Amino acid sequence: MRIVLLGPPGSGKGTQAKLMQEQIGIKHIATGDLLRAAVAERTELGQAAHAYMARGDLVPDALVIGMIGQRLRQDGIARSFLLDGFPRNVAQAEALDQLLTGDHLALDHVVSLDVDREEIVQRLAGRRTCTRCGAMYHVRFDPPATPGACDRCGGPLVQREDDREETIRARLDVYDRSTAPLVAFYRDRGLLRSIDGMGSAADVMDRVLKEVGQRH
Numbered sequence: 001m002r003i004v005l006l007g008p009p010g011s012g013k014g015t016q017a018k019l020m021q022e023q024i025g026i027k028h029i030a031t032g033d034l035l036r037a038a039v040a041e042r043t044e045l046g047q048a049a050h051a052y053m054a055r056g057d058l059v060p061d062a063l064v065i066g067m068i069g070q071r072l073r074q075d076g077i078a079r080s081f082l083l084d085g086f087p088r089n090v091a092q093a094e095a096l097d098q099l100l101t102g103d104h105l106a107l108d109h110v111v112s113l114d115v116d117r118e119e120i121v122q123r124l125a126g127r128r129t130c131t132r133c134g135a136m137y138h139v140r141f142d143p144p145a146t147p148g149a150c151d152r153c154g155g156p157l158v159q160r161e162d163d164r165e166e167t168i169r170a171r172l173d174v175y176d177r178s179t180a181p182l183v184a185f186y187r188d189r190g191l192l193r194s195i196d197g198m199g200s201a202a203d204v205m206d207r208v209l210k211e212v213g214q215r216h
């Protein structure tokens with residue numbers, strides 16, 4: 001099954017993708033995670049992408065499309081995946097179509113998570129990530145037992161550089177301008193499933209699994 005998860009930053013795409021990977025074994029591919037790893041490793045791609053990410057802007061299409069093309073070709077991953085954070089604009093969506101049709105494949109579902117804007121700012125501004133194992137916390141909604149330390153591995157928790165309030169608002173503006181038009185793009189192709197993204201992660205996952213035919 002090939003799924004794209006759409007939704008503004010903070011709508012819960014990453015959380016849902018991780019839960020679905022656990023529940024139905026579908027491979028989660030997050031372009032934001034791949035780019036952050038490239039920045040941390042100071043690869044050529046990471047160095048080119050870093051300034052855009054720190055401002056909350058989109059990384060240029062050519063870089064991201066090249067990166068995702070490579071990833072999808074690894075181990076025949078194009079057969080089954082859940083994409084989180086890609087495509088981010090119509091040009092990327094068209095590039096994804098081309099990558100898949102080259103292999104005689106197509107998307108099965110595009111799931112759009114709807115969450116209101118103030119809730120998003122709250123969610124993102126409180127988000128903390130473990131630098132060692134990647135576990136996620138929220139200072140109010142899901143705090144670690146010891147402030148600043150990961151419950152699972154004891155690693156230090158940090159705020160993502162682009163999760164500060166000013167940058168969050170810039171990322172939401174970029175979403176409205178560039179990514180929201182994808183909703184219409186996929187609706188026209190009959191692929192779009194809009195889901196209420198408010199409420200607990202487990203409730204939202206239930207709704208998502210029903211929409212993609214994995215739960216009744």
Ligand code: AMP
Binds near residue numbers: 058086088
């Ligand atoms: P995310 O973790 O999905 O919120 O992504 C973090 C940042 O990585 C974004 O604000 C962009 O700067 C960059 N990024 C992630 N995915 C893409 C994409 N598909 N196209 C362009 N930039 C991206």
